[in-house]
Amino acid sequence: MNSRRNFLKQLSGAALIAGAAPSLLTWAQSVQVPGEDRLILRSFRFVDLETPVEDFNTWLTPVPHFFVRNHMFEPSQLDASDWRLALGGELEKPLTLSLAELSRFEPHSVVNTLECAGNGRSLHRPQVPGVQWGKGAVGTARFSGPRLRDVLQRAGVKPSGKHVMFRGLDEVPGKVPPFIRSIPIEKALDADTLIATHMNGSPLTKHHGFPARALVPGWIGAASCKWLTEIKILEAEFVGNFMSPGYRLPNQPVKPGDAVKPEDTHPVTALSVKSVISGPADGSSLSLKTTRAGKVLVQGAAWAGEADITKVEISTDNGATWNLVKLGHDHAHYAWRLWSYDWKAKPGDYTILSRATDTQGRTQPSTPAWNPSGYLYNAIDQVKIHVS
């Protein structure tokens, strides 16, 4: 039973916690973003959040750990009952669907590794402008919703329809061009391209495009338009800033600083082959006394867009020899493979390298293909560690 003294003690304890908290919070320098958990803050306005690589330890990335990439303000008004998806352009019967009507289409699920085209941009040299992503603008989730194909077939695509444009409800500041892009009709009609309403079994959160987003599997994140509200079938690729000059790569390799003519470029579509080391952490010191049987567990994730990973190799001697890692059991066509390698280490300083190869015969290069906007960085990954 509480005495009066105990009660006063508790009160002073509460006051003490309250008094100490501001300094602790200032020290931590963390920023509250509702629904997001310990992500790297690249930008608060607009929201751009990166997953720390050490969180790449589950095949499906929990939504609060999933990177967020916004070009604009998120929609200020989102009401599921008022939301409509309008389908127009080169269609026999243009349609407008409510969320309830959309949910009556047969649902389909795709586990997809979604990666921002600019992931790894900060690692390009010379540096290029844009959100300075490290290695973590990527994550894997189970996306669910109707197939875009089923919805388009109900509306009847005319033979003249060659590209499918997506428009979201994000709000444009100043005279910034709206975030509108298009994908070719072949990809739109693929059985795995979705109008996703769910992520990891729950309705999409606002940061991830509630109530519906495009999900274009194996392609750069920018193809998977969030807060989807309009789909328009076009005769040609959409003309706008985020199709050109945005999200394009030079047709030929370019030297840093080279000017690239728009006609010598093509849109960025499918992702590259890539692996990332999630542990041990870059710059860490490990003691063999604390590891199991003197072995260091090296682990990470590897993905290849529309292709599948065939192998991941590790080098601990600056690339002189390479060792195959063990690939995780969980796999799906568009999803990353987790991997691990038990390394019998001796004391010393090391650079651990990881290199993935895919079913298209692509292997991570030792030097990335530099390009003016820093897209698709996929050089062999490396972490430096000290073993004692």
Next chain:
Amino acid sequence: MFRNLFPKISPSRPPCERDSYQGTPSGVPKVPNHETAFRRWKSAVAASPRPASLRNVLTTTIALLALAAISAQAQNSAAATADLPAGPMQAKATAACLECHEARIILQQRLSKGAWTKEVDKMVKWGAQVDPADRDALIDYLSTNFSPDKPSYNPQRTAGSGKTAK
């Protein structure tokens, strides 16, 4: 807050054709994440109900109110405190650039003068209010403070959400 906006869609997960999710691979040790920790905490709390005395309730309420006030203050200060560096162009750059986006987008860039020139001209085209007489000074300010030879930018983290959304 956004929970009220969620549509009433059948919670049952649609069948999955391609994936073969079986949990974390056996060779990879599972690092307990916040979801597991939160679930454990919740079941621990549920397993040990305590009678709430008026004093306990009062103490807890005072502590929670104090923490809520601090947390609100921390939200405001931590989110809004990123400033552009001091200099003769600080005020004009703040007015022109931070109208649409915040300072962190600028603080993390390390660009040559040529690249800054392209960025400034693009942003003016997109609506940034820059007096033509100030253009060169603004480019100098950005390329002096955020050149490739500056130390790399150290980003903050978002706070732990304490939520368990999947």
